[in-house]
Amino acid sequence: MSNPPDAQAAGGRSKATSRYATVRLAHGSGGRLSLELIEELFVATFGNEPLRELSDAAVVANPGGRLAFCTDSHTVTPTFFPGGDIGRLAVAGTVNDLAVMGAKPMYLTAAFLLEEGYDMDELERVVRSMKATADEAGVAIVAGDTKVLERGKGDGLFVNTAGVGFLPDERRMGMDLVQPGDQVLVNGTLGDHGIAVMSRREGLDLAVELTSDVAPLNGLIERVLEVAPNVRFMRDVTRGGLAAVANEVVLRRPFGLRVYDVAVPVHDLVEQYSEMLGIDPLLAANEGKVMMIVPPDETEAALGAMKAHPLGREAAVIGDIVKKPEGVALVETAYGSRRVLEMPIEEQLPRIC
Amino acid sequence: MLERPTALAGQPDTFEPTTYRDPDLVAGLKDRIAEVARQIGRPVKLMHICGTHEHEIGRFALRDLLPESVTVLAGPGCPVCVCDNEYINMAIRLSLEPDVILASFGDMLAVPGSIPLEGERRGDVRMSLLDARARGGDVRAVYSVFDAAHLAEQNPDKQVVFFSVGFETTVVAVAAMLKRGAPDNLSVIEANYYTPPASKLLPTLEGFDIEGFILPGHAVTITGLRVYEPLAEQGLACAAGGFEPVDVMASVVSLLEQIRDQRFAVENPYKRLVKYDGNEKAKRETDEVFELSPIRWRGIGEIPASGYKLRPEYQRYSAARRFAGRLDPIDLQGAEHPKGCRCAEVTLGQIRPDDCGVFGKLCTPDSPYGPCMVSHEGTCRAWYVYGMHKERLHVEPA
Numbered sequence: 001m002s003n004p005p006d007a008q009a010a011g012g013r014s015k016a017t018s019r020y021a022t023v024r025l026a027h028g029s030g031g032r033l034s035l036e037l038i039e040e041l042f043v044a045t046f047g048n049e050p051l052r053e054l055s056d057a058a059v060v061a062n063p064g065g066r067l068a069f070c071t072d073s074h075t076v077t078p079t080f081f082p083g084g085d086i087g088r089l090a091v092a093g094t095v096n097d098l099a100v101m102g103a104k105p106m107y108l109t110a111a112f113l114l115e116e117g118y119d120m121d122e123l124e125r126v127v128r129s130m131k132a133t134a135d136e137a138g139v140a141i142v143a144g145d146t147k148v149l150e151r152g153k154g155d156g157l158f159v160n161t162a163g164v165g166f167l168p169d170e171r172r173m174g175m176d177l178v179q180p181g182d183q184v185l186v187n188g189t190l191g192d193h194g195i196a197v198m199s200r201r202e203g204l205d206l207a208v209e210l211t212s213d214v215a216p217l218n219g220l221i222e223r224v225l226e227v228a229p230n231v232r233f234m235r236d237v238t239r240g241g242l243a244a245v246a247n248e249v250v251l252r253r254p255f256g257l258r259v260y261d262v263a264v265p266v267h268d269l270v271e272q273y274s275e276m277l278g279i280d281p282l283l284a285a286n287e288g289k290v291m292m293i294v295p296p297d298e299t300e301a302a303l304g305a306m307k308a309h310p311l312g313r314e315a316a317v318i319g320d321i322v323k324k325p326e327g328v329a330l331v332e333t334a335y336g337s338r339r340v341l342e343m344p345i346e347e348q349l350p351r352i353c
Numbered sequence: 354m355l356e357r358p359t360a361l362a363g364q365p366d367t368f369e370p371t372t373y374r375d376p377d378l379v380a381g382l383k384d385r386i387a388e389v390a391r392q393i394g395r396p397v398k399l400m401h402i403c404g405t406h407e408h409e410i411g412r413f414a415l416r417d418l419l420p421e422s423v424t425v426l427a428g429p430g431c432p433v434c435v436c437d438n439e440y441i442n443m444a445i446r447l448s449l450e451p452d453v454i455l456a457s458f459g460d461m462l463a464v465p466g467s468i469p470l471e472g473e474r475r476g477d478v479r480m481s482l483l484d485a486r487a488r489g490g491d492v493r494a495v496y497s498v499f500d501a502a503h504l505a506e507q508n509p510d511k512q513v514v515f516f517s518v519g520f521e522t523t524v525v526a527v528a529a530m531l532k533r534g535a536p537d538n539l540s541v542i543e544a545n546y547y548t549p550p551a552s553k554l555l556p557t558l559e560g561f562d563i564e565g566f567i568l569p570g571h572a573v574t575i576t577g578l579r580v581y582e583p584l585a586e587q588g589l590a591c592a593a594g595g596f597e598p599v600d601v602m603a604s605v606v607s608l609l610e611q612i613r614d615q616r617f618a619v620e621n622p623y624k625r626l627v628k629y630d631g632n633e634k635a636k637r638e639t640d641e642v643f644e645l646s647p648i649r650w651r652g653i654g655e656i657p658a659s660g661y662k663l664r665p666e667y668q669r670y671s672a673a674r675r676f677a678g679r680l681d682p683i684d685l686q687g688a689e690h691p692k693g694c695r696c697a698e699v700t701l702g703q704i705r706p707d708d709c710g711v712f713g714k715l716c717t718p719d720s721p722y723g724p725c726m727v728s729h730e731g732t733c734r735a736w737y738v739y740g741m742h743k744e745r746l747h748v749e750p751a
Binding site for chain 1: 598
C-alpha cells in the first residue's frame, strides 16, 4: 500500500479501531473490514517491506545454508500479566525456540484467532507489544493471518507465531553430544513466569508484585556462543519448568543429570509463593530462561557471558551430567540426600493442606 | 514432655522458616539419630500418619539421612485416600445434575470412586470427578469452603455442593462458616475424618510392629496432644511432628530416645505451633456444628466415632439429606478398590508402594488406579514422584 499510516507515531488510534470498539465477524471474512484491520493495524504496526506487499506469501532473502523453522501457538489467562502479555509471549517464544537451536532468528509470521466481540483496544495493545518484542529481538513479522470465531467459540484471543532462522553450518548442538562431566547452566531465577501468572490467576494480593521473565533470549545466546562455541545442547525452559527439560535430556540416555538444590537461583518471592501454593519452582513455567549443557573447559566463559548480559545477571551453574544413575534426573538436597526430579505430571491444582 | 529438640537447644525460639531447613541443624540431628539408634542396637520401625509428612520426606529425601536400622513408614495420613467411595460417588452423581455446581479441593478431582467408566480401554477404570466434568458435570476446584460459599452467592439459581473432605484441620473452616451463616443454596458432602480413632486401631492389627508415631503437625495444632495419651499408655512413643526437615528429624530423635529409655509419653518438639491442649476455640466451634459418628474409611472399614457429621440443627446444609430423593443409596456403594490395587495395605503401612504389582506400571500419576497415586498426600504418588523406590540413588560422577 502506498502510504501506511502509523497510528502510534501520529499519536491517534488507527482507523480500524476508531470505527469499531470490538472485533466483528467481518474482520475475518476477507472483505473490506478484513483489509482495513490488516492494513491499518497489522501492517501499520509491524511495518516492513515483505509485509507491505500483502501478497499470498512473504518473499525474503536467503543467505544460503541451513534454515531452522518452527511454530508455536499461544493462549494465556490473563492476556495481560505482570511483566508481559500474550503478544510478547508469542514473539519471544518462537524467537527462543530458534535461538536455542543455535540459529539466528530472522522472520516471523503471526496468526490471530479472535473471538467475535474481542476488545479492539486490547488487540491493539497486543499487536504493539509484539512489534516492540520483535524489535528487541531484531526480527521482522513478515506475514500473517486473521480469523474471527463466533462468540462463544473461542477464548478471546489465540496467537500463533511461526519463525525462520539462519543456522550457520559450523554450529553443532544436540542431545547426543552431551557427556558425563558436562556442566548445567541456567541464565537466572527459575519459576518467575509460572508463579507470577498463577498468583494473578488465583487472585492473590501481592504486596510486591512478581513479574514474568518473558523475554527474547537470542541476544544472550549469541553472546554465549561467541565465547563457548562447543556448547553441547541448549533448550528454553518453559512449561514444565526445569524438571521437564532435565528429563528430556536424560530420557533413554546412558547418563544422568544432577541438580544441586542450593545452586538453583530462585527469586525470594517465588520461593515464598511456591511454598504457599504447594508448587515446586523447578516445575513452574518460565518464558525467558535457557538451560545450557556446556563442556567443563567452556563453563567459566559461558557463565561470564551470561552474567554480562542484562537477561543473565543471576546466571548460575546448577548441576552436572553424571555417569550414574542412567536415564535419571535427580536433585541433591542441601543435606546431601538425593531424590528423583520427576517429569511434571499435570496442571498444578490447589491442594487440601 | 521433651524440651526443645537437642539441635535447637540454646537457639532462640523463632518462626523464621529458614532455621528449620538449616543444613547444620539437620546434620546435627542426623548424628544424634545415628547415636541413639546405635544405643538401641536393633531395628526400629516408626510411622507418621500425615500425607504432608510423606511429601516432605520425599522432597528433602530425609530417609537418606536415617541409619539402616531406623525405618519411617507412612500410615493412614491422606484424607483423599481414606475418603470412602460413597462420598466420591455422591459427588460425581450430584455434579451431573443440571442444577448443581460441585466444588472440590483440587486433590480430589482425579480420584476414582467405584462407578465404572463406560467405554474405557485401559481396563477396570472407575469414574472420577474429572471424568464427570468431561461428561458435562459442572465441577470447580476451590481452595476452601469460603470459595464454595462465594460461588453459591454468585450463582443464586444453582445448588452449590462443597465436597468437604479432610481431617481435623479442614473441618474447622466448614464449622466456622456454617456457624456464621451460609447461603441457602450451599450444602456439604460430609466426608471429614477424625484421625485419633484410626491411629488407636493400628496397634490392634495383625503383625503390627511399629514402636512410635510421628503425630500429624497440622491436625494436632487443632486437637492438641492429649487425645494421643492412650497410645503412650500402651507403650508407643509419640511426638508431634512439624514439616520442615529440622522438625521431622527432631521428632525422630524424640521417638528414638523414648524407645531407648522405654519411657513413653506424648512429646512436643513442634512447640512453636502445637499447644498440648490444641486450639480451644477451633475445637469448640467444630463441636457446636459437628458431632463424631461412625464413618467408613476407604480400604479399612467403619471406625466408630471417627467421622464428623452435622448436628441436627445444621443438617439443612447436608448434601446427603438435601438430595436424598435424587441419590440411589445402592449406586453409591461398590467395590473398595479396583482389581490389583493394594492402596488399603499401603495406607495402613503394611506394604511399601513398590510391593504392589501395579505400582509404576499400570498405576502412575498420569493414569492412577487407586487413590494413593492420585493425591499429593498419597503415599504411592510421593514415592513415584520423588523416586523413593529407587533407594539411596547412587551417583557416579564423570
